[in-house]
Amino acid sequence: MNVANASQGRIRKVVIAGGGTAGWLAGCALSHQFRDQLDITLVESEQIGTVGVGESTVPPIRAFHRFLQIDEQEFLQAVAGTFKLSISFENWRRPGDRFIHPFGTIGQGTWATPFHHFWLDSLRRGMPSDLGDFCLESVASRADRFSLQTQPQVNYAYHFDAGLYAKLLRRKAEAHGLRRVEGKIREVRQHAHDGAVAALVLEDGQVIEGDLFIDCTGFRGLLTEQTLHTGYEDWNEWLPSDRAVAVQTESVGPPVPYTRAIAHEAGWRWHIALQHRVGCGLVFSSRHMSDDEAQSKLLRDVDGPPLRDPWLVPFRSGRRLKAWNKNVVALGLASGFIEPLESTSIHLTISAVVRLIQLFPSDGISPTLVDLYNEVSRQEMEHVRDFIILHYHANQRDEPMWTACREMALPESLAVRLRAWRERAHAWQDPGELFRVDSWTSVLMGQGIQPGAPHPLAAAINDADLRTLLTRLRQPIEQAVATMPSQASFIEQYCKAAPQVWSRGAAVA
Ligand SMILES: Cc1cc2nc3c(=O)[nH]c(=O)nc-3n(C[C@H](O)[C@H](O)[C@H](O)COP(=O)(O)OP(=O)(O)OC[C@H]3O[C@@H](n4cnc5c(N)ncnc54)[C@H](O)[C@@H]3O)c2cc1C
Structure with missing residues (x-):
């Protein structure tokens, strides 16, 4: 042409x-x-x-691999990959705190009422439990276990x-x-x-x-x-981090089946355990921390010895x-x-x-299709943006960066969601959004934003039936996790990468 x-x-x-x-x-x-x-x-x-x-990835990558006809075991062996069931948020609400954002379904709701309404109502009635107890991926993450053979099956992504x-x-x-x-x-x-x-x-x-x-x-x-x-x-007015310093370290223990996101005074740090090494990085706001401070802090806080020199990655959100x-x-x-x-x-x-x-x-x-493409792309990014802003905004930390995040004016799209949560415990999800109601609920609860009164339908169930329902949901999860091996044992028999693969990776990095 x-x-x-x-x-x-x-x-x-x-x-x-x-x-x-x-x-x-x-x-x-x-x-x-x-x-x-x-x-x-x-x-x-x-x-x-x-x-x-x-x-570190999210579960839809598996559907994409199926579309490309990429075999899972071949893929994991080729990339020294591990499994990811969740993200462990540490020190976010305040230092010493931890919550898990799992990939799986939490409990079982009805078409009108997501599960968390029943769970909130159970707390009101004096039946204490942790929301994560009703999610297989949360319980397996806490126990550092993984398997593809459980019933119900896990929802997961990869580290590679x-x-x-x-x-x-x-x-x-x-x-x-x-x-x-x-x-x-x-x-x-x-x-x-x-x-x-x-x-x-x-x-x-x-x-x-x-x-x-x-x-x-x-x-x-x-x-x-x-x-x-x-x-x-x-989007820097809502997302203060604008730099990262990254490093790869030796593993000092078996890989955990989740990404760790550990907040610090001016941002947060990631820990991504692969089969042969750990990917680490410190994300920070350059207004609140210098490059040198970030690098020293990263090298102080990582668990294993570095495999290479740290490198700086400036970015603009x-x-x-x-x-x-x-x-x-x-x-x-x-x-x-x-x-x-x-x-x-x-x-x-x-x-x-x-x-x-x-x-x-x-x-x-075609200009029509270009406009359509651009509009869907915009909406998709803004949905994710709002979810990320929530993590920064909903905190009870007292350092300057976190205080500023707590006090900042939010995008209206996020402000509406927070009002819906505070008024009626709605963790609203728009069609086509990556993060579902359960993700929003996990982070809203994990970051300590108090929900309003649960849906009236949750009150329609009597105490005995509610107790039975909660037990019926929790027990199969406990039983499934009890039969799961550690992630390291599972990888050993399912997708262990050969050492020559690792050394190729080191050369690339
Ligand atoms: C700190 C940090 C952490 C991240 N963590 C995650 C994560 O955990 N999960 C996740 O999903 N995403 C994460 N991301 C994003 C992820 O890294 C990127 O989406 C992904 O790596 C894709 O990058 P890219 O291919 O767009 O760009 P790059 O990796 O930068 O690739 C650019 C390519 O363009 C080529 N190029 C550039 N200029 C020229 C030129 N003049 N001539 C020829 N070639 C050229 C380069 O050689 C290179 O091949 C993270 C990003 C950052 C900054």
Whole structure:
């Protein structure tokens, strides 16, 4: 096709700029889905490298892997992966406090009344229990256990080595015909008539033309921002963290089946246990902590000896004003970033790739579909943003950063939710939201926001029946967890990575 007509013409040549997790997710999914219909090229630069973090995920990644026909055991062996049932929030409400945000269903509600209303009513009637007792993933997390053979089954995600994951996706994508080009992009050429991107020019002089470009160049946003000047909406007024210092350490114990998120005076720290090492990082607000302080604190607080020098990752919380602009679709960090808490960035990338495939402009780019794509992308990010803001806002800590978060004006979308919770214990969930009622309830309760009176239907059940219901829900969970092995034993027989895989990962990192 004539590239001069790219914005009106058929899309045959897709060029992906960048080979981090986002670039390879896009490359793998597009080549898997469109095989012979598209000519796909991915350009990446080993000299520039990737952001080197992003190793914790959320459960929908499993559905994506099924779609890509990635076998779970092969995947976990290839990425030295572990299982994630939940996130353990430590010191968030106040120092010394802990709560778990599990991935599974909590209890059993009715179509009108989620379970937490019955549970709140049981507390009112003097039947004390922990909300987590009614969730298999919470109880298994507390016991550090994991199995895929329990009834009921667990809902889970993964921790993996990001470098090894990109390599696995690359192997799959190349097997489906994707062409990888190594090199640094020196220039982005635009069509004179409409400003759409025409070609990437590499430092060695290669010119890579395309009809549709996918910008996966990370925070740089080489195409979407540096070339098209798309614009960025900044969320720093609600999300104070703007830097992280990351490090990888040796494991000093068996891997826990959850991500740890440990709050500190000016942010929080992650701990992601893989089969062969632990990924750690300290997220912080540069207004409240210096880079040197953050690095010293991280090295003081991690459990095991570092495997490499720490590296700094500055970021700016927010979103690109248009995820799709002209013939450029920005994915991954190039399209925006909320922050690492709740590990949603890879999920948002996957969701965007799926949306791109659903709306794929084979016969030409349609402004209607671009607008639709952008609107759904905006809503999706804002939903997640509100959930993350909640974690910062609902605290009882007394350091300056936390006090400011408690006192800040919230986005109206979140303020409404908090009012609904405080007035009538509603943890409202909009259609299509990643975080369900149970997630909102876990964090609202965990962060100590008092709910209003539970739903009147919860009061309709008498004490004896309520007690029986709670026991009937709790007992199978206790029994299932009692039969589960530790995560380490489960991994040993299910998906143990060979040591040569680990050493490849270390080389990548
Ligand atoms: C501190 C931190 C922690 C995070 N933790 C999580 C987490 O736990 N879970 C999660 O889901 N997400 C997490 N994320 C987000 C996650 O890291 C990213 O979504 C993911 O790694 C994808 O990054 P990317 O591919 O968009 O960018 P990058 O990894 O930065 O890749 C950019 C690519 O573009 C290439 N490139 C750039 N410029 C050029 C050029 N001029 N020429 C050629 N190539 C070029 C680079 O070489 C590279 O291949 C975290 C992010 C941060 C900052």
